[in-house]
Amino acid sequence: MRERADLIPELAEIFREYGFEGASLAFITERTGLGKGSLYNFFPGGKAEMAGAVLEHISRWFEEDIFVPLEQGGSLSEMLSHVKTYFAGGGRVCLVGMFALTETRDQFAVQIAAYFERWEVALVAYLVRQGKHPAEAQAGALDILVTIQGGLTLSRARNSPQYFLQGLKRLRQDYQG
């Protein structure tokens, strides 16, 4: 017997690999080893609720491990290290970015936008604390987000982590405090 919380990381991995539409209920059943009964017991709203829970889980992780540290004295270098680990050095896809591009987007638009906005706010706070002017900090935050997202997309597309890794390297140089 399992509980809902244990399932969420598994579901996250499944959606990461197959997308929202691509991950059929039949496949989710097979991969988790749970029947529909259990699945719909934990997530009465079906696939949509599963994906929602996964997004929430991701948001919480970033909130604790990335955003808050960034706002409370952590360094950018530290953040980039955590990000690098989280995305397996470019081998793991950003589920939020993926949902943002596909048809799933409308369904989760609010959570998707909130995730990136929150990240941006934390980055701006960090850069201002480093002595940058607000406009400069804003531009820097966008640059950092864009470089991470783009690196992940291209690393996936070319099946090579170099895009992601080199992006992180440049960010370290350009924004070292």
Next chain:
Amino acid sequence: MRERADLIPELAEIFREYGFEGASLAFITERTGLGKGSLYNFFPGGKAEMAGAVLEHISRWFEEDIFVPLEQGGSLSEMLSHVKTYFAGGGRVCLVGMFALTETRDQFAVQIAAYFERWEVALVAYLVRQGKHPAEAQAGALDILVTIQGGLTLSRARNSPQYFLQGLKRLRQDYQG
């Protein structure tokens, strides 16, 4: 009566909006106004062949309007302008990037990788011509691709073109010949 070539841009727009899995045959028939008979007449391989044709069409456009000019004396600024127009200033999604992230990826992995590799080659050629050392040119090419892709993803996610537009602006500054 229509012909195959006219259909491809329509299909491209449909896939862009709904993704590969999300664009059902029923919807494609409705949107194009063509029955399955016509669709399967032009694309006997079904949806997969439609998407393949769309990717090929996109590749050809970039080859002629982006890659070749870049290798034959065009400026980076010129390329960035074309790219900006093509992606509607950040309002249009990169279909190749989208396919790269979703489950569709395996099916079209070769075309997806080739598209970005080709772009990278053209950029390296341009930067070397500008007097950069090969390693520097390579790093610059990756940076440019990453910034464009990331900008598109984030602009879509936040429903705001600023990520894409500011990325382009930075590229203009950092790589002006």
Next chain:
DNA sequence: CAAATTGTGTACCATTTGGTACAAATGACA
């Protein structure tokens, strides 16, 4: 230990999916 609660598997459902068959309409062309 009994009773309520929670978790689980299976059988089932209507709907939608991508795809096929084929006859009728349309066009090019001699």
Next chain:
DNA sequence: TGTCATTTGTACCAAATGGTACACAATTTG
């Protein structure tokens, strides 16, 4: 004009889809 190939709509199909119903097993809890 008559022939032939292409184009088109419709009716069909098996398989897969997300979802529900429900009986049974495992827990908690009084």
